[in-house]
Amino acid sequence: MRTISELEAVARERLDPVHYDFYAGAAGDELTLRANEEAFSRRVLVPRVLRGAAKRDLATELVGSPLSMPVLVSPTAFHRLAHPKGELATAKAVAKAGTVLVVSMAATTAVEDIADAARQAATDPALWFQLYLQPDPEFTESVVRRAERAGVRAFVVTVDSPVFGRRERDHRNGFHDLPPGLVVENLRDGLGRVRDIEMSAGFTWEHVAWLKRTTALPVLLKGVLHPEDARLAVGAGVDGLVVSNHGGRQLDTAVSTVDALPALAEAVAGAIPLVLDGGVRRGTDVVKALALGATAVGVGRPVVWGLAAAGEEGVTEVLERLREETDHTLALCGAAAPGDLTADLVR
Ligand SMILES: Cc1cc2nc3c(=O)[nH]c(=O)nc-3n(C[C@H](O)[C@H](O)[C@H](O)COP(=O)(O)O)c2cc1C
Numbered sequence: 001m002r003t004i005s006e007l008e009a010v011a012r013e014r015l016d017p018v019h020y021d022f023y024a025g026a027a028g029d030e031l032t033l034r035a036n037e038e039a040f041s042r043r044v045l046v047p048r049v050l051r052g053a054a055k056r057d058l059a060t061e062l063v064g065s066p067l068s069m070p071v072l073v074s075p076t077a078f079h080r081l082a083h084p085k086g087e088l089a090t091a092k093a094v095a096k097a098g099t100v101l102v103v104s105m106a107a108t109t110a111v112e113d114i115a116d117a118a119r120q121a122a123t124d125p126a127l128w129f130q131l132y133l134q135p136d137p138e139f140t141e142s143v144v145r146r147a148e149r150a151g152v153r154a155f156v157v158t159v160d161s162p163v164f165g166r167r168e169r170d171h172r173n174g175f176h177d178l179p180p181g182l183v184v185e186n187l188r189d190g191l192g193r194v195r196d197i198e199m200s201a202g203f204t205w206e207h208v209a210w211l212k213r214t215t216a217l218p219v220l221l222k223g224v225l226h227p228e229d230a231r232l233a234v235g236a237g238v239d240g241l242v243v244s245n246h247g248g249r250q251l252d253t254a255v256s257t258v259d260a261l262p263a264l265a266e267a268v269a270g271a272i273p274l275v276l277d278g279g280v281r282r283g284t285d286v287v288k289a290l291a292l293g294a295t296a297v298g299v300g301r302p303v304v305w306g307l308a309a310a311g312e313e314g315v316t317e318v319l320e321r322l323r324e325e326t327d328h329t330l331a332l333c334g335a336a337a338p339g340d341l342t343a344d345l346v347r
């Protein structure tokens with residue numbers, strides 16, 4: 001089994017350099033992209049000993065979905081640019097791993113087909129759906145209904161994108177659109193046309209309340225970094241938060257996610273679960289995030305690297321590597337389960 005950084009090197013060789021830059025890149029000077037990884041490196045573990053953690057169990061649960069390990073797959077756009085089987089390959093690997101795939105609204109495969117592939121691979125796979133609220137509420141609602149009918153179990157509303165981030169690699173490379181033949185399949189309207197994803201800076205907590213009234217499924221907000229927003233989310237009846245800066249692709253110089261996490265954990269005080277994403281590359285990163293208050297972490301780029309390097313098997317390699325490293329780190333920290341991890345283990 002290769003490390004994530006080894007898989008990234010393979011992916012980089014296989015991908016069109018313009019597409020590699022789309023996946024690897026981030027906003028502005030990419031300071032937040034680097035800060036996410038650096039914030040993990042800066043923290044050290046202070047392990048406990050002699051705690052009899054011979055039998056370890058990595059399983060956890062989030063808003064009613066079971067996870068075989070505290071690692072889920074964050075939504076990433078355009079998997080068919082990384083591999084011809086695209087999201088179908090990703091969905092099979094994630095279903096077999098027994099964890100959650102958050103399907104991107106910008107997927108290049110229809111959510112119904114992704115759900116079929118996941119069900120082929122495992123019984124009762126857990127798919128969630130990531131939404132960018134659209135200015136036309138009727139269109140947003142039609143996407144919600146479509147995802148519900150396909151069997152998704154939760155919605156993740158990305159709230160860190162009132163405008164699209166400025167990714168300078170994409171500007172330099174002239175990468176603005178999918179190549180001919182690929183479209184954002186989940187934005188087909190009733191007439192067979194495909195709409196563009198629209199960002200809008202006009203959304204408020206009122207729109208979150210609207211979505212809560214519109215669906216009975218759990219609603220998580222992705223991209224919350226300020227503790228006051230975490231408090232407002234609890235008040236709005238939101239079911240969970242993804243502590244995320246979009247992998248550094250939106251606001252450059254935004255706080256790294258592990259640096260933001262402790263204050264968010266304090267703000268929600270256990271009322272709702274926190275998922276952290278950004279910079280998770282090792283089992284030690286998973287353990288640090290859990291110790292500081294996350295119930296699980298999400299991985300974005302690592303899954304794209306696995307997919308580009310080796311399709312479904314590559315995604316499996318990434319997820320099994322993270323599972324194995326997380327288990328090994330738990331053992332070395334004297335913890336039998338994620339619930340044994342406490343903030344005093346991290347400095
Ligand atoms: C290529 C790429 C595409 C992404 N597309 C989406 C998306 O469609 N929706 C979304 O909410 N986040 C998207 N993200 C952000 C990820 O969900 C996640 O927050 C981020 O990748 C985590 O950081 P990591 O890549 O360091 O793991 C994307 C990230 C990347 C790298």
Ligand SMILES: O=C(O)C(=O)c1ccccc1
Nearest residue numbers: 077078106161197246249
């Ligand atoms: O690249 C991204 O980070 C992203 O979120 C996105 C959203 C819509 C279309 C393409 C990418």
